[in-house]
Amino acid sequence: MPLDQDKPLNSLGFAKDPSETRVVVAMSGGVDSSVVAAMLAEEGYDVVGVTLQLYDHGAALAKQGACCAGLDIHDARRVAETMGFPHYVLDYENVFKDAVIDEFADSYLGGATPVPCIRCNERVKFKDLLETAKDLEADCMATGHYIQRLSGSEGPELHSAADAARDQSYFLFSTTREQLSYLRFPLGHLPTKDETRALAAKYGLSVADKPDSQDICFVPNGDYASVIRKLRPEAAAPGDIVDTAGTVLAQHDGVINYTIGQRRGLGIGGLSDPLYVVKLDADSRQVVVGPKSMLATRSVPVREINWLGDAPFDSQPEWHLAVKVRSTRPPTDAILRPLSATTATVELVAAEEGVSPGQACVFYDRDSSRIFGGGWIHKG
Known part of the structure; x- marks a missing residue:
């Protein structure tokens, strides 16, 4: 009609x-x-x-x-x-x-x-x-979903929810322009x-x-391990907990029981400084631990970028935005340097701990509620 x-x-x-x-x-x-x-x-x-x-x-x-x-x-x-x-x-x-x-x-x-x-x-x-x-x-x-779709000069834009405590923008960064034209929130x-x-x-x-x-x-x-044990029984195989030099410190009962940044439950005692999980190697069944400083990073490789800006993502050498590298973290200032239309290196102005492959890196305007999309953090 x-x-x-x-x-x-x-x-x-x-x-x-x-x-x-x-x-x-x-x-x-x-x-x-x-x-x-x-x-x-x-x-x-x-x-x-x-x-x-x-x-x-x-x-x-x-x-x-x-x-x-x-x-x-x-x-x-x-x-x-x-x-x-x-x-x-x-x-x-x-x-x-x-x-x-x-x-x-x-x-x-x-x-x-x-x-x-x-x-x-x-x-x-x-x-x-x-x-x-x-x-x-x-x-x-x-x-x-708690997110806003607002009209902009170049079409509908994605914006954070009015209630910051309920905002779900981190989980919706991959919404495309075409989808956004059809969706309502x-x-x-x-x-x-x-x-x-x-x-x-x-x-x-x-x-x-x-x-x-x-x-x-x-x-x-929230029991990730039990679900993955059913889906991939081989993941429950025991292995070694090692330091960054490869020294065996303890044994574990499956890499599925650990996450990057974990400190408790490692079964390593008698050390002067606490150790954290800094890497999981499923192929060698190793849980690698190191000092907290190893969890901090400023350079984040990002791929599969969905860009919601008005100009093409790779149309300029860098973008000064704010980014979220975990759903529970507030946006932090960053410089995005495009490598292609869908890949980039994100430089965090202040180092963040626990930046993990598999998490999303979501892009926010520093001066408004607008979301410019985001991508997936990978190992680089």
């Missing part, structure tokens, strides 16, 4: 009535996406709720707060029934395993510290689900999560008081 240019834009940015605007809402079963669906339904939009069943593992049927499985699918369905819009569940278990879980295991065993939530958004939710939304002839797809402007829960209560949603999920969805209780 052609847009009526004389009509004002609706809240999703289309020049037509909400009732003529179809929006697919990605529903995880949590309070955030449930509120998005209810809010848009109340505004009169043609809402279609879609939930992806990403994994089961049997036990997930009884586990609450585990995005996209078991009870959460049931909760999403109840919200749709309450608000009176259609809801579909799509079985994406095989896609999720191939695109996210297998890489998570291989990356972890390669000594990296992977962030599977980013890959899930990139390869499943904002790729396959987005294409499903287009197949359903939706005008756009909405999610419950109705919660990004809310000042606090309390506002979201108040809306859930207003709409009478059963998930109003549901706790937030804290774990990676397929890693119950």
Whole structure:
């Protein structure tokens, strides 16, 4: 249907009535996406709720707060029934395993510290689900992420959420320009999560008081090792804990039990200075330890860059921005030196500890809330 240019834009940015605007809402079963669906339904939009069943593992049927499985699918369905819009569940278990879980295991065993939530958004939710939304002839797809999509002179821009404590920009840096034109994030402007829960209560949603999920969805209780042990049994093989000179200090029961920067639980006593895990070598089954100073770095190699700036990434020799090298760290000043359109060396103005391959390096404007994309940290 052609847009009526004389009509004002609706809240999703289309020049037509909400009732003529179809929006697919990605529903995880949590309070955030449930509120998005209810809010848009109340505004009169043609809402279609879609939930992806990403994994089961049997036990997930009884586990609450585990995005996209078991009870959460049931909760999403109840919200749709309450608000009176259609809801579909799509079985994406095989896609999720191939695109996210297998890489998570291989990356972890390669000594990296992977962030599977980013890959899930990139390869499943904002790729396959987005294409499903287009197949359903939706005008756009909405999610419950805390991030903002604002109009700029060169098109839509990605901006941090109004509530810095809830901001999810680190996990969404790989959102492309094309995807951004189709996506909507109705919660990004809310000042606090309390506002979201108040809306859930207003709409009478059963998930109003549901706790937030804290774990990676397929890693119950944060126990990475047990998941990888099932996926890659060979990773539990014992080996040596060595110092940087190769001297054996102790034995371990599998590299999967260690992460870069770890200090506790190494089983090394009698030393004057504390030691930290500085490297994991899965091939030789070695956990390498060293002084804390070895964890600090200023030079970070980055690849698979998704650039959201107005000018091409490699159009100038360097960019002065702020970057996040871990989701829990605040942005820090850095100089980005492009090596190509998708690779760069990032020089941190102040050294950071625990910069690990497998983590994301996300680019932020130092003077505004805008996000300029990011890339993946690698070993170089």
